[in-house]
Amino acid sequence: QVQLEESGGGLVQAGGSLRLSCAASGTIFRFNTMGWYRQAPGKQRELVATIFSSGSTNYANSAKGRFTISRDNAKSTVYLEMNILKPEDTAVYYCYYTTRVGVTEYWGQGTQVTVSS
Numbered sequence: 771q772v773q774l775e776e777s778g779g780g781l782v783q784a785g786g787s788l789r790l791s792c793a794a795s796g797t798i799f800r801f802n803t804m805g806w807y808r809q810a811p812g813k814q815r816e817l818v819a820t821i822f823s824s825g826s827t828n829y830a831n832s833a834k835g836r837f838t839i840s841r842d843n844a845k846s847t848v849y850l851e852m853n854i855l856k857p858e859d860t861a862v863y864y865c866y867y868t869t870r871v872g873v874t875e876y877w878g879q880g881t882q883v884t885v886s887s
Contacts, residue, residue, distance in 0.1 A: 771796045771797060772794055772795070772796040772797060772798065772867050772875070772876045773794070773795045773796050773876075774792055774793070774794055774865045774866070774867055774876055774877065774878035774879075775792065775793045775795070775878065775879075776790060776791065776792045776863070776864075776865050776878040776879065776880065776881040777790070777791050777792075777793075777881065778790040778791050778881060779863060779881030779882045779883045780882075780883070780884070781884045781885075781886065782855055782883075782884070782885055782886070783885070783886050784855060784856055784857055784885055784886065784887050785854060785855065786855050786885070787851070787852060787853045787854075787855065788852045788855065788883060789849060789850070789851050789852070790806065790849065790850040790852070790863055790865075790881060790883075791847060791848075791849050792804065792806075792847065792848045792849075792850075792865030792878055793845065793846060793847045794846040794847070794848075794867050794876075795846065798846045799869050800823065800843075801823045801869065802823055802867060802868065802869050803820060803821070803822050803823070803867070803868050803869070804820075804821055804841060804848040804865065804866065804867050804868075805817070805818070805819050805820035805821060805828075805839065805848070805865070805866055806818045806819050806839065806848075806850050806863055806864065806865055806866070807863070807864045807866060808859075808861035808862065808863045808864065808883075809861055809862050809864070809880075810858075810860060810861040810862075813861075815864070816830060816832075816861075817830055818830050818832075818833050818837065818850070818863070819833055819837055819839040819850060820839070821839045821840065821841050821848060823843070825841070827839050832858075832859075836852065836853050836854045836855075837850060837851065837852050837853070838850070838851040838853075839851075848865065850863070852883070855883075855885045856885060857885045857886070857887045858885075859883060859885050860883060860884050860885050861883060862880040862881065862882050862883075863880065863881050863882075863883050864877050864878055864879075864880045865877070865878035866878070
């Protein structure tokens with residue numbers, strides 16, 4: 771079992787920045803993939819960013835150039851640095867963890883990010 775604890779959400783003005791953190795605990799395998807999804811009201815959950823145990827990353831087009839995902843393997847923690855935030859970034863952001871390709875095994879409880887115009 772893996773538990774994910776997110777932090778760092780909040781209210782910010784457009785153009786501002788936020789840093790989300792997600793700490794994993796429990797049975798953590800060395801080779802894993804972590805990342806962030808988000809879900810805005812009335813919309814489907816969207817993959818925002820992924821980071822593999824190698825450090826390789828993938829981003830949604832909406833996040834490229836503004837968001838940076840990173841990880842601290844010693845702390846089993848993944849971060850999402852979000853800059854130049856826009857009102858359309860408003861959503862609940864969910865951390866995830868998986869060791870299986872194409873399958874999300876564990877989710878965090880979600881943290882609200884609200885960007886005011």
